[in-house]
Amino acid sequence: MRSLPQVDLIVVELRERAPHALVVHAARCAIDLYRTEISNGSPAPSFDEVVERAEQLLDARRRTDLQPVINATGVLIHTNLGRVPLGKRQLESVTEIARGYSNLEYDLEAGRRGSRYSHASALISTLTGAEAALVVNNNAAAVLLTLAALGTNKEVIISRGELIEIGGEFRMPDVMSMSGTRLVEVGTTNRTHLADYERAIGAETGAILKVHPSNYKVVGFTSEVPTRDLAELARGRGLPFVYDAGSGFIDDGRPASLAPGEPSINQALAEGVDLITFSGDKLLGGPQAGVIAGRSDLLGRVAKHPLLRALRVDKMTLAALEATLIAHLEGSAEELPLWSLAGVSGEELHARARHLAATLSTDDLKAEAIASQAVTGGGSLPGRAFTSWAVALNHAEINADQLQELLRGAAIPVVGRIVDDRLLLDLRSVFPEQVDVLVDLVREALAQKP
Ligand SMILES: *Cc1c(COP(=O)(O)O)cnc(C)c1O
Numbered sequence: 001m002r003s004l005p006q007v008d009l010i011v012v013e014l015r016e017r018a019p020h021a022l023v024v025h026a027a028r029c030a031i032d033l034y035r036t037e038i039s040n041g042s043p044a045p046s047f048d049e050v051v052e053r054a055e056q057l058l059d060a061r062r063r064t065d066l067q068p069v070i071n072a073t074g075v076l077i078h079t080n081l082g083r084v085p086l087g088k089r090q091l092e093s094v095t096e097i098a099r100g101y102s103n104l105e106y107d108l109e110a111g112r113r114g115s116r117y118s119h120a121s122a123l124i125s126t127l128t129g130a131e132a133a134l135v136v137n138n139n140a141a142a143v144l145l146t147l148a149a150l151g152t153n154k155e156v157i158i159s160r161g162e163l164i165e166i167g168g169e170f171r172m173p174d175v176m177s178m179s180g181t182r183l184v185e186v187g188t189t190n191r192t193h194l195a196d197y198e199r200a201i202g203a204e205t206g207a208i209l210k211v212h213p214s215n216y217k218v219v220g221f222t223s224e225v226p227t228r229d230l231a232e233l234a235r236g237r238g239l240p241f242v243y244d245a246g247s248g249f250i251d252d253g254r255p256a257s258l259a260p261g262e263p264s265i266n267q268a269l270a271e272g273v274d275l276i277t278f279s280g281d282k283l284l285g286g287p288q289a290g291v292i293a294g295r296s297d298l299l300g301r302v303a304k305h306p307l308l309r310a311l312r313v314d315k316m317t318l319a320a321l322e323a324t325l326i327a328h329l330e331g332s333a334e335e336l337p338l339w340s341l342a343g344v345s346g347e348e349l350h351a352r353a354r355h356l357a358a359t360l361s362t363d364d365l366k367a368e369a370i371a372s373q374a375v376t377g378g379g380s381l382p383g384r385a386f387t388s389w390a391v392a393l394n395h396a397e398i399n400a401d402q403l404q405e406l407l408r409g410a411a412i413p414v415v416g417r418i419v420d421d422r423l424l425l426d427l428r429s430v431f432p433e434q435v436d437v438l439v440d441l442v443r444e445a446l447a448q449k450p
Contacts, residue, residue, distance in 0.1 A: 004045075022412070025412060070430060070434050072438070073426060076429050097318075117135065128266045130293035133293040134293075137312065141311035150207045155182045158185060159192035159197075189218065197225065197233060209244070247262055350369065360439060363396075410444060412441055414438065
């Protein structure tokens with residue numbers, strides 16, 4: 001490890017090739033890659049090899065349209081910015097599976113065709129207490145498939161307070177009609193009672209659906225039916241009770257700093273939900289995926305539906321998801337980037353913000369560390385914010401919009417938040433090693449000022 005060159009030495013070699021920040025980033029990545037390889041037993045590279053690798057990374061960066069950005073919005077699960085970052089172990093798991101062949105659909109014990117859906121399901125069952133589980137492309141797919149398998153040509157009962165739109169065209173009534181089920185709305189926007197559900201059940205009923213209103217909150221004179229009561233009603237009438245929980249919060253006994261009050265998957269299942277669906281890339285902290293967990297007889301019906309093939313999950317996703325689930329099982333979820341970002345103390349963020357502000361300040365650029373409110377985002381915990389610190393930027397010659405535009409064009413684009421004509425760089429969603437990179441990026445962006 002000690003023979004690995006310093007970042008600066010590589011940067012000197014490549015400085016003509018690309019903007020400074022990009023070269024620094026490539027040099028860091030190359031060294032990190034070798035560090036991993038060395039710890040896996042590979043021999044240390046020569047200086048030239050490291051330079052070459054950094055150069056390759058630079059070239060690769062230029063070819064792809066999809067590129068890393070620095071998320072300085074303070075929104076941890078930012079759907080526009082790729083939702084949840086993946087950590088070292090999750091990525092190693094992806095690399096290991098994706099670089100070669102795997103037992104994706106091969107049963108190693110029996111020596112014949114197996115099922116891709118078998119992989120993460122045992123881990124999900126252990127973690128949530130579900131009898132069985134099935135992973136698909138995302139939670140929208142999980143809801144669509146579940147409804148199609150259980151309720152096509154039948155009625156599905158849902159509270160008027162839960163007919164949500166998540167954004168990006170996911171509207172519950174549309175998903176239900178796509179699945180071939182007939183929507184039966186009960187109750188009112190703010191209050192729905194058990195009797196409303198009871199009255200709506202008839203010969204045509206295929207399922208009762210509960211949806212977590214992830215991205216809004218009805219406050220005031222409200223009432224919803226407890227999960228336990230709905231489960232009992234459904235069981236009494238022989239109907240499946242499906243719950244779209246959205247955010248995928250697993251209660252593994254850790255202090256719920258990130259998810260106070262969020263419904264936990266294990267608890268909902270314990271309360272009698274027959275099938276629950278949730279995203280892999282919200283509070284679970286993993287890759288984009290949709291999980292359906294619960295009763296194995298119902299999942300058997302879901303697994304036989306022809307739509308499953310169109311919504312199927314990829315091996316890279318499964319690899320990252322399994323690593324995510326193992327982290328939760330081992331009680332090391334705080335190593336997942338989402339949880340480690342969320343876990344940084346306010347004092348630490350304050351110190352980083354002060355340092356960044358002091359480094360960035362010039363005669364023209366006023367940079368000030370200010371207290372801020374970060375949010376989880378991604379349709380979880382509406383109305384809840386937690387402590388953060390930001391650097392507020394105010395330039396003598398350009399306004400906040402222009403400054404943001406320049407930063408979007410930086411070698412690594414930086415996305416912040418504009419408040420009162422100041423550009424806020426919120427450090428809650430910025431990785432610690434990106435703070436110094438931000439300095440270079442802001443300076444370079446300002447050098448492009450017309
Ligand atoms: C986020 C969310 C969805 C959509 O999940 P994707 O994984 O983005 O497809 C559906 N339902 C609820 C309640 C959600 O919160």
